[in-house]
Amino acid sequence: MTHVLEVDGLSVAAGPAARRVPLVHDVSFRLRAGEALALVGESGSGKSMTALALLGLLPRGVAVTAGSVRLLEPGDRPPLDLVTAGTRTLADVRGRRVAMVFQDPMASLNPSITVGEQIAEVHRRHLGTGRAAAARQAVDLLGAVGIKEPGRRAGDYPHTFSGGMRQRAVIAMALACEPAVLIADEPTTALDVTIQAQILDLLVRMQDDLGMAMLLVTHDLGVVAGTCHRLAVMYAGRLVEEGGVGEVFDDPAHPYTAALLAAAPENAMRGHKPQAIPGTVPAPGEPPPGCAFSSRCAHTRPDPCDTAPVELVRTGARSVRCARSADLHRRGGLRRPAEATP
Numbered sequence: 001m002t003h004v005l006e007v008d009g010l011s012v013a014a015g016p017a018a019r020r021v022p023l024v025h026d027v028s029f030r031l032r033a034g035e036a037l038a039l040v041g042e043s044g045s046g047k048s049m050t051a052l053a054l055l056g057l058l059p060r061g062v063a064v065t066a067g068s069v070r071l072l073e074p075g076d077r078p079p080l081d082l083v084t085a086g087t088r089t090l091a092d093v094r095g096r097r098v099a100m101v102f103q104d105p106m107a108s109l110n111p112s113i114t115v116g117e118q119i120a121e122v123h124r125r126h127l128g129t130g131r132a133a134a135a136r137q138a139v140d141l142l143g144a145v146g147i148k149e150p151g152r153r154a155g156d157y158p159h160t161f162s163g164g165m166r167q168r169a170v171i172a173m174a175l176a177c178e179p180a181v182l183i184a185d186e187p188t189t190a191l192d193v194t195i196q197a198q199i200l201d202l203l204v205r206m207q208d209d210l211g212m213a214m215l216l217v218t219h220d221l222g223v224v225a226g227t228c229h230r231l232a233v234m235y236a237g238r239l240v241e242e243g244g245v246g247e248v249f250d251d252p253a254h255p256y257t258a259a260l261l262a263a264a265p266e267n268a269m270r271g272h273k274p275q276a277i278p279g280t281v282p283a284p285g286e287p288p289p290g291c292a293f294s295s296r297c298a299h300t301r302p303d304p305c306d307t308a309p310v311e312l313v314r315t316g317a318r319s320v321r322c323a324r325s326a327d328l329h330r331r332g333g334l335r336r337p338a339e340a341t342p
């Protein structure tokens with residue numbers, strides 16, 4: 001499959017140069033056309049900072065300190081590095097080639113402009129579509145994302161839409177220019193469970209229909225199965241495991257991934273008690289000398305876990321950052337603890 005986005009050695013830090021606090025360290029991954037990659041991890045693990053860094057949308061005082069984000073362009077055009085791209089290039093790329101959907105749809109919608117006009121505006125700005133044609137496109141898009149009576153609803157203001165409908169409208173806006181990449185940061189977290197499932201179904205359908213690459217940022221492993229092909233797990237600003245969703249769920253190679261799976265509420269549905277992970281993610285700027293998960297890990301040993309930084313090791317399509325992974329695998333792997341003790 002063709003790569004559309006290549007992220008290499010991406011690092012993000014907060015604060016002035018003299019007192020820089022690293023938030024994301026040396027993150028690399030690839031997004032391929034038609035493929036969905038989930039970026040998962042507990043709150044504070046650096047998922048949002050990674051996603052925002054891709055499009056130059058980091059908050060004030062936070063910046064990319066190393067790495068590249070290469071967006072591959074169609075035809076013979078050279079790839080664009082979104083880290084070094086200027087503001088005008090980024091403004092052109094955002095919404096046209098790479099679109100983003102956030103947790104709160106109201107953050108993306110202007111309350112004083114009708115929903116149809118906001119979607120049409122994306123078309124006009126990026127593709128130069130005429131006013132009437134852009135208005136028709138907006139109605140078509142609202143229909144495509146499941147808004148009933150799209151012709152009438154296009155003339156309504158965002159506050160007249162329910163939460164789920166607003167998120168559908170934001171997805172319509174994001175897909176208006178058929179981007180190559182969709183970044184969705186916790187797109188269903190603020191919605192009711194039944195609506196969450198509908199929005200995830202919509203994202204998967206649209207991703208498939210348009211052959212887009214999708215990066216889905218979530219703390220909820222329940223949304224990953226059935227939505228994404230690959231999974232990248234972040235802990236304390238670093239990738240600790242990456243692989244196909246089925247392979248990682250069946251045979252997690254990092255104790256943190258195994259702990260996340262055991263903590264997932266879906267475990268309750270299989271008759272297992274979800275097992276909370278003891279402790280918390282270490283605060284940024286205080287990295288221990290060895291593995292950052294060591295103090296919470298059921299499999300830790302002072303040597304090798306606490307002695308030196310642990311590298312991400314790639315074997316085939318899997319990557320893992322655990323000094324004991326080969327050893328643990330030899331002993332039968334990290335079966336999900338809840339399954340080991342029904």
Ligand SMILES: Nc1ncnc2c1ncn2[C@@H]1O[C@H](COP(=O)(O)OP(=O)(O)OP(=O)(O)O)[C@@H](O)[C@H]1O
Binds near residue numbers: 042048050060061062
């Ligand atoms: N504006 C900011 N300035 C400095 N540090 C920040 C800022 N925003 C977030 N952070 C810190 O960056 C780290 C990574 O945060 P990030 O939001 O990427 O985590 P996350 O995995 O997306 O978690 P969540 O799911 O809660 O958003 C956290 O320690 C957070 O406190």
